[in-house]
Amino acid sequence: MSLLPYGLIELPVWGYALVTFVTIQTMFLGVTLYLHRDQSHGGLILHPSLRHVFRFWLWFSSGAITKEWVAVHRRHHAHADQPGDPHSPVVFGLRRVLFEGYELYSVAAHDAETLKNYGRGTPQDWLERRLYSAYPHHGIVVFVAAHLLLFGVPGIVMIAVHLVAQPFFAGGVINGLGHAVGYRSFEMPSTATNLVPWALLLGGEELHNNHHAFPRSARFAVQRWEIDIGWLWIRLFSALGLARVRWVAPRPQLERRRRDLNADTVNALFTHRMHVLRDYARRVVLPVCRELARREPHGSLPVIAPKLLVRHPALLAEEARRKLRELLERHEVLRRVVEYRDSLQLLWNGTGANPARAVAQLREWCSRAEGSGIRALRDFAQGLPAYARG
Numbered sequence: 001m002s003l004l005p006y007g008l009i010e011l012p013v014w015g016y017a018l019v020t021f022v023t024i025q026t027m028f029l030g031v032t033l034y035l036h037r038d039q040s041h042g043g044l045i046l047h048p049s050l051r052h053v054f055r056f057w058l059w060f061s062s063g064a065i066t067k068e069w070v071a072v073h074r075r076h077h078a079h080a081d082q083p084g085d086p087h088s089p090v091v092f093g094l095r096r097v098l099f100e101g102y103e104l105y106s107v108a109a110h111d112a113e114t115l116k117n118y119g120r121g122t123p124q125d126w127l128e129r130r131l132y133s134a135y136p137h138h139g140i141v142v143f144v145a146a147h148l149l150l151f152g153v154p155g156i157v158m159i160a161v162h163l164v165a166q167p168f169f170a171g172g173v174i175n176g177l178g179h180a181v182g183y184r185s186f187e188m189p190s191t192a193t194n195l196v197p198w199a200l201l202l203g204g205e206e207l208h209n210n211h212h213a214f215p216r217s218a219r220f221a222v223q224r225w226e227i228d229i230g231w232l233w234i235r236l237f238s239a240l241g242l243a244r245v246r247w248v249a250p251r252p253q254l255e256r257r258r259r260d261l262n263a264d265t266v267n268a269l270f271t272h273r274m275h276v277l278r279d280y281a282r283r284v285v286l287p288v289c290r291e292l293a294r295r296e297p298h299g300s301l302p303v304i305a306p307k308l309l310v311r312h313p314a315l316l317a318e319e320a321r322r323k324l325r326e327l328l329e330r331h332e333v334l335r336r337v338v339e340y341r342d343s344l345q346l347l348w349n350g351t352g353a354n355p356a357r358a359v360a361q362l363r364e365w366c367s368r369a370e371g372s373g374i375r376a377l378r379d380f381a382q383g384l385p386a387y388a389r390g
Contacts, residue, residue: 007152016151020158024165025203027061030054031170032203032230033243035069039122043218044234047242055123059132060139062166066128068109071119075108076175077215078118080190081315086114087175090191094180101171169202178208185223186213186274187281189314197226204230213274214249222249251275253388261366261385266358268387270348276387280341280380281310287376288337302327309334333374340369340377 011019034054037044046054058064072086081090086108089097097104108114132139140163147155173195182193192212199206199220207220207228214222221228237243252272258265269276289306302308308316308324316324328335347361362384369381 005153007148007150007155009150011151011154016154016158019151020161023061023158023162026057027162027166028170028201028203028205029230029233030058031064031069031166032205033233033237034058035064035066036073036205037218037230037234039066040070040073041216043216043245043247045244045246046237050237050242051123052127055127055132059136061143061162063136063140064166065109065133065136067115067119067122067133070122071115071117072105072108074118075114077212080192080212081179082189087171088191089176089179094176097176097179098172101175102167105167105171170205174202174205174208178206182209184209186210186278187310187312188213188274189312191315194226197223199227200229204228210249216247217249218245219248222251224251254386255388256386258385258388261359261363263355263359265385265387266347266355266362269362269384272387273345273348276384277341277345280344283383284341284374284376284380285309285337288333288374291376292331292333301331305334309338336372336374337377340365340372 033044034046034051035058038046038051055066058066075084075086076088079085079088081088083091085091087097087101087104092104144159147159149155151158178193178195179191180193182195183197184193186209190212192209194209195206197207204220205211207222207226210220210222210226211217218234219228219231220226221231234243234245238245250271252268252275286306289301289309293301302323304323305327308320308327311320313321328338344365347358347365366381366384370378372378
């Protein structure tokens with residue numbers, strides 16, 4: 001009789017919770033390492049045996065098909081927060097993505113054009129054609145049956161928690177909250193945010209802003225105080241010969257004693273352009289806003305001004321753009337700060353075409369910035385030679 005309610009294995013409550021936690025974490029690990037970093041972006045190369053393990057576990061425990069997942073994710077990057085993004089809260093609303101993320105994913109995953117345009121390079125071997133893609137739901141059926149056989153009635157709760165985990169956390173939380181709340185280390189046209197700096201529970205996917213800034217990077221942690229649990233697993237698998245890292249997001253190495261503006265400086269600024277823009281916001285835009293707020297009559301500088309100046313222009317609504325235009329018309333110093341930032345970005349765009357000209361333009365930019373009369377801008381320009389390639 002004891003086998004009926006408890007199955008072949010009877011565990012304490014914490015034992016059932018632990019087994020469920022392990023099955024979910026293994027699924028998340030397969031998503032972030034295999035589907036995301038290896039298959040979608042190629043910044044990580046997993047050993048074929050490890051790829052097979054993850055591909056089987058994802059089919060077995062979630063019904064995920066490699067080509068479908070990869071195609072939907074690549075389309076998300078190609079149209080991030082724009083029409084065509086399969087699951088953006090900007091397009092569909094946060095509530096719908098949070099609670100109906102799996103439905104949105106399913107629509108895109110079964111779109112023939114999406115699979116054709118974005119699903120290239122994924123496995124097409126005998127197992128994929130005759131088992132995984134041919135019978136996408138059979139794995140879950142066996143998964144459920146195994147849980148009922150092994151754990152009996154408690155297995156029902158374990159199954160429910162497991163099957164809800166991926167669509168809610170991976171689909172809803174990352175694709176929904178990961179574009180709505182949290183902090184942004186890097187400004188870009190996408191609204192992606194980092195949910196927490198210590199990404200331990202969802203395989204490192206919580207560092208979503210970092211990933212959108214550096215999509216190919218096998219390591220999602222960019223700041224030195226951030227933790228990407230997926231990267232820790234990559235280091236382990238690399239030590240065992242089961243993984244090879246192709247590319248990681250560069251971290252600038254500041255050499256304070258450097259004073260020369262040369263081709264190496266231009267290349268370093270281009271390589272670390274996301275970091276440079278972040279530093280510009282922190283070391284120029286925000287200090288100038290604080291200084292202006294102290295000098296101007298109380299209330300003349302809106303509290304939202306720093307956010308409007310730092311936010312990527314593509315993400316500003318029409319009302320926000322109107323307020324920004326009024327702000328720049330009213331305060332010349334802010335207009336000049338924005339113009340210097342935009343001209344620095346234009347300089348990067350021509351780096352590859354004519355390196356010598358880019359060096360001359362950088363020297364001219366720094367000369368003008370140092371003579372601008374804006375102390376924060378002068379200090380920033382004087383610090384640019386410290387950037388090294390890293």
